[in-house]
Amino acid sequence: SASSSEDLDQVRTLLQLCVDRQYVSPGPANTELFQRGMSCSYGPLGMELRRNLLEQWWHSVTRSTAQVLGINTLNSSTVSETDGQERLRIVESGSLKQILGEQELSKEQLIKRLNMLLQRSPSVRGNLLQGALEQFVPLWGLVNKKLPFGLAETGLCFLASDGSGCPAEVMQTSLAWFCSPRTSSQWLDHWTRQRLKWWRKFALSPSDFSSSDVPEEELEEVASRGVRITYSFPWGPEPLETLLSRGSTELLNTHKGAHSKPLVRDGRKSVPHVVSVTGNMDRGVMAYLSNSLQQLKKEDSKQKLHQRKVLKLHPVLAPVKVALDIGRGGTMELRQVCEGLLQEMMEAEISVWPGYLNTLPTSMEQLNAKYDEMGVLFTVVISENTLESGLLQVRRRDTTIKETMHISEIKNFLSRYISAADNV
């Protein structure tokens, strides 16, 4: 259909823009990982965007009314496979080659040695939940066995290949929520609402983010109910975050040796139930980039029709809040003014792009087009006029309106704007 070819065009435009504007490193293999919602090699802007997204996730989950503790567990573990799942293992290629090179081994001896090597090799994690289940006992004690209670973690996970032979990396977020059995279904609903609201909060078109029940046939065995938060990509919906009501089976299995005693609260018999909230922040990055790209037709000063592309990323997520550039005037003096402003903004923790360092002779229009594609919120231009009167020009990405402001006001103006956006 015509609409689907338009959709594909849109995807191509987005991917090209992400490479051109340093969200994603060049290369077809890398762009493919990015599109599939896997970790890829990010450029400076993509790195900053994912960092902002992870920070927002962290705040939204740990600033809950009940106590949520952050943890950081190991990626690799030497625990033997009890669940029958085939894992990805880290093998020292030298050790393996050495065994393969031993001429005197029979085929049977060779197989035995290789199985031993495999047993000894640690597996890398495919999700963060197991780590949280292991940490539950000491940390629940710390909060005097109160329920509900949560453990949060973000970190790299490795997913087995889908036939391509190459495992993929993904930046996962995980909230393990422990609650009394009779409330677990309510908590699943609570977190579904909270999470959907969070995803929509930063969206340009909130309705592209939605939630739906996981069909029973797709549920993991331990889970009694599940919900997915999905984003409608041009090629179809993909899950961003999955919420599962998992009961207490895994928690009991993890602490088998402990005879479940540390899992029981005084005077009650029930073991806490687990609600897991697992997110893929690489796909989150892709979703917000996809969601925020606007293509507008626009006339330039010579009345030629142009396609204007703007990444309208939410102010909180935008990797660069302000670009500093220079207009007409003595370059050396203008750069010195920029240098001072740059330091001032860095100290105020405003993410700033020192465009004045790199600007080749170009028109203001080309410059604005570049910053719009980068998603930069404000462009500040220092010119001769600034040296004379202290006035500079500020352009807003979202309105393209230019204002004149005194140089002494710009830092506070930006700080106020950013913190207002943060408190929405």
Next chain:
Amino acid sequence: SASSSEDLDQVRTLLQLCVDRQYVSPGPANTELFQRGMSCSYGPLGMELRRNLLEQWWHSVTRSTAQVLGINTLNSSTVSETDGQERLRIVESGSLKQILGEQELSKEQLIKRLNMLLQRSPSVRGNLLQGALEQFVPLWGLVNKKLPFGLAETGLCFLASDGSGCPAEVMQTSLAWFCSPRTSSQWLDHWTRQRLKWWRKFALSPSDFSSSDVPEEELEEVASRGVRITYSFPWGPEPLETLLSRGSTELLNTHKGAHSKPLVRDGRKSVPHVVSVTGNMDRGVMAYLSNSLQQLKKEDSKQKLHQRKVLKLHPVLAPVKVALDIGRGGTMELRQVCEGLLQEMMEAEISVWPGYLNTLPTSMEQLNAKYDEMGVLFTVVISENTLESGLLQVRRRDTTIKETMHISEIKNFLSRYISAADNV
């Protein structure tokens, strides 16, 4: 010697305290990783401490006068081994077992199949430098081939085992600094000074951090000169960050296919030189914990002599800035006051410990001892008096002095204190 047995006592005390106070998860294997300066399973406080340390590192390196861009490269890569180094590879245990189970294969066929599997399996990174070298060309273009120029990254790396058979994880920091050949030695000195100053800035005993040249026989082959920043642990010095002047060989090798043309600046013939700054932030966490533990003899109210242990972590690094607790009075009402204060502080991004949620009947002395061991900067106690007059009590970790303050002032007082500490 007597001193060394005292030193060992000190190490034992520190490790026990780190486990008791949720810096590090329990278990002898985990504590050993921690002591060796490897990633371990961190508790909530250790996670927050490492996060603060990484953030400070990031600011100190990217807020330089020259442009430093952040990147985020992939952990695993399928690039074949050209440097002859044996790598850690991620192998799908299912695929390996399947090959081992194929009865009809001869020994030779088995070996061939396994070598092919190994070739196909991606290797995990042992450092972040290679990723930066690969990203150099497109990003250097972005800044119009200006020198000096830096690429910064933080991330998990895997180190081959030292005979234990089990690879270790480590949270590395990496600055790849590109400069003109004639300035590389000066830049090595510049970064050595900058890094040593940074490490000492957060130390209780700055002289425990020092720098020394890497002996020539320990230098990597490509490096012409190197410096280590080390911390003097009770058992001896260990490197925290290593700076190496590496020349241009690796950069040229990485971009071999590109015929080195993109590596040359117009009108000059030389290829940029690389200075690498590689840090281990897990060992950094261990160093600061070790450095900040003070043991003081103290009389309690019954004139019994106690050993008071305080983690005097720098205000910027301390994972918990303030603990909220309740004294005498109606618990329900006091908790409501705490709830309000907690929300207010969270919104101001002050890291707060909701002690009032978990406090079992205990004396104020025991509570203070606990918070001192956690390294909490301030303890705020809400009591009956607060309900009547709005006054609360604030205790400082570093002086043990208690002040009375109005509840309306406490948030601003803490914010000011923290931001002042940040701007030292």
